[in-house]
Amino acid sequence: MAHEPAVIAALDVARPLVVDLGYGARPDTTVEMAGRLRRVAPDLEMVGLEIDPARVVDPRDGVRFAVGGFEMAGLRPRVVRAFNVLRQYDETEVDAAWSRLRAALSPGGVIVEGTCDEIGRRCTWVLLDVAGPVSLTLCWAPEHSERPSDLAERLPKALIHRNVPGEKIHDLLTLADQCWDIAAPLAPYGPRVRWRHAQDLLRERGVDCVVTRRRMSDNVLTVPWEAVAP
Template sequence: MTPSPVGRPTRGTTGTNRLRRIDRWIARHPVLRRTDDPLVVDLGFGASAVTPLELLSRLRRSRPDATVLGLEIDPDRVSRAREQAEDVPGISFARGGFEVPVPGERRPVVIRAMNVLRQYDEADVAEAWTRMCGRLQPDGILVEGTCDEIGRIATWAEVGADAVPRTLTVSLRLSGLDSPAIAAERLPKALIHRNVDGERVHGFVASLDREWARAASVAPFGPVHRWRTAMQALADAGWPLVRRDRWRLGEVGVRWEAVAPR
């Protein structure tokens, strides 16, 4: 008998282009470029095949041989997705949860689990990370986080195959952005309840917001220039920022130890 999937069905509300920021970040990640088997799992893909199909399209711009496996606990969603993508090579769908069932001996290089743990308790995060990361390639990563309904606000954790988190990334649509502190509403489950005085992530969000406000003097040069100015100020203040080449996209990555729960 096939074991039951581990976890609960997602809400299934993911829509077109909602995960574009995460997809593009994954597509440019060094682990995808280096691997001999560019299999990426979309865990909890939702009510249709839209997000796995978009993910495959974006991955193939940097890895034409990339393949995607979409996993959902709800068997009706799996059947629907198979029908929607039946003529698309390189994509498949199966029933599964945090145990990440993959046919044969293959292991994914990336597991994307967006808007999945949001419906769980913070105490459930470590076990879920451990289960998923145990299925990765030795150099693989788990990308776990949340975003708003239209993908303009997104945050995610990069977690290694050892289930140890490495970085937090905040990605925002800069046009019309009033305050980057809005990202606090979409922090990963491991951090969202820690945005309070005394916690590291609260200090980071407050610093991000403060430097954005201070950079208002360069706003006439455009929001990207303002964002770069704010990010440089964060770096100068000692925040351990990573992947600076992505600042132009309204992103900032910071090492996990700088935001980890106390």
């Protein structure tokens, strides 16, 4: 997330406000997120919001915590992260939740709404701006996943029930698996080299995916929202 160009652009103001919505039983990931984003924007203000008052803790490491939900407790953030928040909601409620989140953004702000496993080995998220969804990103530690479609169980709520034949997200995951298999001869060079080649194959097959050439610890696939939208 700290390397997402849209997030970096949103942080490029004086004292940008960042909200981590629904941080859960412990605020550890919020504090960790603040540390990572401060490498980009050292003067950012970080707030963790939880709908359960019992989970609100005292400030720590330059991060404060408060009660709040989709209304953002009246805040106007530049960046919002909402991970594993919509999992308990019905798919039909996603658009309304997105609309409420977008309405709370300050101009130029973005939202990262998605899902991850318990220790962040498999993550997926939708990037949204004030106009709506922009892109989908799949991110995984290759040591813990056999193939791209392993992330299907961690798709955002807007897509998790759409991974069936005839839906665009299913087509994307199927093609990603095929390209991963074709790139198998590069396996001796490691899963990241293999994935970079698989991404090149995806682009050759018409997938408008972002190919990042900088060295990364995770495998990442980012496509425009239109490529997977239900």
